[in-house]
Amino acid sequence: MIKRLIWLGVGAAIGASGSYLANRRVREIVERYAPEEVRHRVQDRVRTAGGHVGTALSDGRVAMREREAQLKGRV
Numbered sequence: 485m486i487k488r489l490i491w492l493g494v495g496a497a498i499g500a501s502g503s504y505l506a507n508r509r510v511r512e513i514v515e516r517y518a519p520e521e522v523r524h525r526v527q528d529r530v531r532t533a534g535g536h537v538g539t540a541l542s543d544g545r546v547a548m549r550e551r552e553a554q555l556k557g558r559v
Contacts (some may be wrong), residue, residue, distance in 0.1 A: 514523065
């Protein structure tokens with residue numbers, strides 16, 4: 485009878501701790517995808533993408549000038 489009570493207590497403790505950890509994890513996920521956090525992430529991604537687009541444009545202009553110089557050199 486004592487063993488059963490001990491195992492009942494162990495099971496209840498494991499169940500309670502598992503429930504607590506699952507609840508905490510769900511709250512973290514909900515906070516991560518809350519509208520304000522999503523807005524900040526989108527802003528960060530847009531800034532990063534804007535930098536990439538600017539770099540691509542400047543690289544394209546340099547390549548265009550080089551190609552134009554090559555074509556003018558053939559004429």
